[in-house]
Amino acid sequence: MGKKLYVGNLSANMSDSDLQQLFSSHGIVISAKVIIDRDTNQSRGFGFVEMADDGEALAAIAALDSKDHDGKVLNVNEAKSKNKTTPAGLVPMAGVANAPW
Secondary structure (H helix, E strand, O other): OOEEEEEEOOOOOOOHHHHHHHHHOOOOEEEEEEEEOOOOOOEEEEEEEEEOOHHHHHHHHHHHOOOEEOOEEOEEEEOOOOOOOOOOOOOOOOOOOOOOO
16 A cells, blocks of 8 residues: 655745656655645645555655755655644534534
């Protein structure tokens, strides 16, 4: 089963295909996506890469995390799942089924 990786501190000119090419030397890349700001249409400086194999993903992390690429030091780690959590400082109320969080 594949593993999704978070890639942070990307240069502003990094494209999806550039990101895929960067990781493809470490294994099979299922998908690579640089996140774009919808208002400015500029890169938000991070993206996600899905690798076909967990071992290849770990190899990519070991090879690329904290490494310089295009003048920026990359931050590469396993992506965290999207869990809906309660906003900081708020306590869920008992019996409230449709709370905004």
